[in-house]
Amino acid sequence: MAAEKQPARKKIESTGQMMKIMSEYFYDLNDAAAASDRKVAWCTSVGPAELLRAMGFAVHFPENHAAMLGATRMATELIPEANTIGYSPDICSYLTADIGAHLKGISPLARAYPGIEAPPRPDVLVYNTNQCRDVQDWFSWYAREFDVPCIGITSPKNFTDVSEILVDDVTRQIEALIPTLEEVSGQSLDMARLRETVALSRECTELWRQVLETAMAVPAPLTFFDGTIHMGPAVVLRGTRQAVDYYRQLLAELQQRIADGSGAVDDEQYRIYWEGMPVWGRLRQHSELFARLNVSVLVSTYCSSWIFPDFDPEEPIRSMARAYLGLFIVRSDAYKEQYIKQMLEKFRIDGIIYHDAKTCPCNSNSRYGMPQRLERETGIPSLVISGDLNDLRCVSDEQTVTNVEAFIEQLEERKDHA
Ligand code: SF4
Numbered sequence: 001m002a003a004e005k006q007p008a009r010k011k012i013e014s015t016g017q018m019m020k021i022m023s024e025y026f027y028d029l030n031d032a033a034a035a036s037d038r039k040v041a042w043c044t045s046v047g048p049a050e051l052l053r054a055m056g057f058a059v060h061f062p063e064n065h066a067a068m069l070g071a072t073r074m075a076t077e078l079i080p081e082a083n084t085i086g087y088s089p090d091i092c093s094y095l096t097a098d099i100g101a102h103l104k105g106i107s108p109l110a111r112a113y114p115g116i117e118a119p120p121r122p123d124v125l126v127y128n129t130n131q132c133r134d135v136q137d138w139f140s141w142y143a144r145e146f147d148v149p150c151i152g153i154t155s156p157k158n159f160t161d162v163s164e165i166l167v168d169d170v171t172r173q174i175e176a177l178i179p180t181l182e183e184v185s186g187q188s189l190d191m192a193r194l195r196e197t198v199a200l201s202r203e204c205t206e207l208w209r210q211v212l213e214t215a216m217a218v219p220a221p222l223t224f225f226d227g228t229i230h231m232g233p234a235v236v237l238r239g240t241r242q243a244v245d246y247y248r249q250l251l252a253e254l255q256q257r258i259a260d261g262s263g264a265v266d267d268e269q270y271r272i273y274w275e276g277m278p279v280w281g282r283l284r285q286h287s288e289l290f291a292r293l294n295v296s297v298l299v300s301t302y303c304s305s306w307i308f309p310d311f312d313p314e315e316p317i318r319s320m321a322r323a324y325l326g327l328f329i330v331r332s333d334a335y336k337e338q339y340i341k342q343m344l345e346k347f348r349i350d351g352i353i354y355h356d357a358k359t360c361p362c363n364s365n366s367r368y369g370m371p372q373r374l375e376r377e378t379g380i381p382s383l384v385i386s387g388d389l390n391d392l393r394c395v396s397d398e399q400t401v402t403n404v405e406a407f408i409e410q411l412e413e414r415k416d417h418a
Helices: 015-034 049-055 062-071 074-082 093-104 110-111 134-146 164-185 190-218 224-232 232-236 242-262 280-292 318-324 333-346 370-378 395-415
Strands: 040-043 057-059 124-128 149-154 270-275 293-301 353-358 384-385
Touching: 015 040, 015 057, 015 124, 040 049, 049 057, 049 164, 049 190, 049 318, 049 333, 057 062, 062 074, 062 093, 062 110, 062 134, 062 280, 062 318, 074 093, 074 270, 074 280, 074 318, 093 134, 110 124, 110 318, 124 134, 124 164, 149 164, 164 318, 190 232, 190 242, 190 333, 224 280, 224 293, 232 242, 242 395, 270 333, 280 293, 280 395, 333 370, 353 370, 353 395, 370 384, 384 395
Parallel strands: 040 057, 040 124, 124 149, 270 293, 270 353, 353 384
Antiparallel strands: none
């Protein structure tokens, strides 16, 4: 029997540096929780992290912790723990896995970082519902559990244009958070420090955009699967110098790959857009599956969601409002389709894969006719795969492989007939 072709994927050398700064970040959070003179805020991944950082909080992102539960395949067994206290298996599996982990006293941080037992105890929880309502429910549960304040922004949704009325609304909501945060932190907001933090977030976001845009090159020097790992600093360390320095290093490495004509996947034949969440517990399998087929899944809405071109240190709070309203997930299908169309062109895409994540309807854009509309308008074929971000009971590995292989054959036939 002929040996199956081994997938060829290339290691990103900067990964070691990323792991170092992520480790420093987690140990700092752990120290902050233990120190009497420091305060910890929990923040949603696209919440007002800049404000929290500028007010001296150490900032923990439960979604990052939940993604770690997924990537380490701990999530599926923990979800039923949250189900038993009334949180349905049909709602966000980040929420159910994270609350389940807390109830069981388990954390992937303890495995990865000796000396850390659990996420840091919060002094305040701050959410933004721009992504979904689940984050508010999630944070409210912890507020009751720890008996600490839970405050946030209730974001408008499903709009096409970011109007000044919407920006006014969210600006006022961010401003309204400040008195509680000042009370918890014991310090007044220093506008100079906020400007500096927003400037660093702006720089981080710009570098992250450049990193992702290296995939415009043929062959692409990085894949979506690389992106899901390397976006860590853009999520948890934006607003810091460490994130900026890291993305400079990563960008230089990827630019060198382009100069060398070195693709992330050997002999790249097809270029795919990934729409939706990753399946965290299957990152490696999916990455190898596509590499084996000489397919580069090279761009995604998900990784691009941490590009915020609107941050402006001259107008820190208003520009934060504008940035967090500009997010893809908050917008109407009309906007989303325009956005995806220009990405397809920019990255020279041959096909789209939609991940219909069972427990995240907000990040599953295949349910209201979008694949059909986009296919009609662009002629670019698409495939919908059913799965989930964290709950592996919703994932069928055999079906994914069969469907992806058939889809790539379809792309091959199109190429042959072109
Ligand atoms: S956007 Fe989806 S994955 Fe993220 S918190 Fe909301 S429901 Fe969960």
